[in-house]
Amino acid sequence: MQDFVKTIIKEAGFIAKGYYFEGVEKGFKTDPTDIVTVADKEVSNFIIQKIRQNFPEHGIISEEEKDEINHNAEYTWVIDPIDGTRNFANHIGDWCVMIGIMKNRLPYIGAIYDALSDELFFAEVSKGAFLNGQPIQVGNVEDVQISNLVFQAGIIRQGSPYSSTPENYYRYLNFYKNLMGDDGHWILSTGSRMSLCRLACGRVDAVVLNAGVFHDNLPGFIICTEAGAKFTDSKGEKWQYDEMGIVAANPKLHQKLLELF
Numbered sequence: 001m002q003d004f005v006k007t008i009i010k011e012a013g014f015i016a017k018g019y020y021f022e023g024v025e026k027g028f029k030t031d032p033t034d035i036v037t038v039a040d041k042e043v044s045n046f047i048i049q050k051i052r053q054n055f056p057e058h059g060i061i062s063e064e065e066k067d068e069i070n071h072n073a074e075y076t077w078v079i080d081p082i083d084g085t086r087n088f089a090n091h092i093g094d095w096c097v098m099i100g101i102m103k104n105r106l107p108y109i110g111a112i113y114d115a116l117s118d119e120l121f122f123a124e125v126s127k128g129a130f131l132n133g134q135p136i137q138v139g140n141v142e143d144v145q146i147s148n149l150v151f152q153a154g155i156i157r158q159g160s161p162y163s164s165t166p167e168n169y170y171r172y173l174n175f176y177k178n179l180m181g182d183d184g185h186w187i188l189s190t191g192s193r194m195s196l197c198r199l200a201c202g203r204v205d206a207v208v209l210n211a212g213v214f215h216d217n218l219p220g221f222i223i224c225t226e227a228g229a230k231f232t233d234s235k236g237e238k239w240q241y242d243e244m245g246i247v248a249a250n251p252k253l254h255q256k257l258l259e260l261f
Contacts, residue, residue: 008050012043013097013115043081076102080215084192094192100218110222121197123226138228139202142252147205150188150195154210172210178260196220200227206249214241230254
């Protein structure tokens, strides 16, 4: 199954990259924050078709499908065909193809492919995390003030699947205020879950987000935790599938970040 995942995610990335360079028109699913393109749908259809041909008994959850396929299956594939669609549609290169797999509804395999850079991040639970076949791990920065940090407070917008609760939104604004202090802090905002991959291989030190849904976070959760990150909600509780807010970093830095909430 691992080789199959690696093959189809790269093939899907090749399809997406073709649309990216040719250009695509964007539309909206629910509101202007929920963008979709023909590329999202084509990549989703490709991955689903390949899974159903090779593993017809498996379950599938895709961002572009309304209903789950084979809900009671032992293995369930969780697909985000193009994560960072807003970037993709505006010809900004920070996007990726993501596949997560659950076994008996528990995290099992995570794969994220950056097609533009030909970088495949892959992890299986209890077997470590890898970038193009080479082991990776999170960095060791412990000082919040010098950390390279990705941050997004989220939005409150009725009808949007990405809308936060007011409580959580203001918790993240409070984090931002405490992080900035009197001296400020260098913050990144990427618009895709490539930020989690960069955390897993030590390119960034922390990812603090209040945005995204299940399919956005499952693959990155597996990759980051297998690379040694602590990955929780903003209260330090174990990340759950329906939790929008996440805090991910190496364990020592993670605790210091939680204190800023």
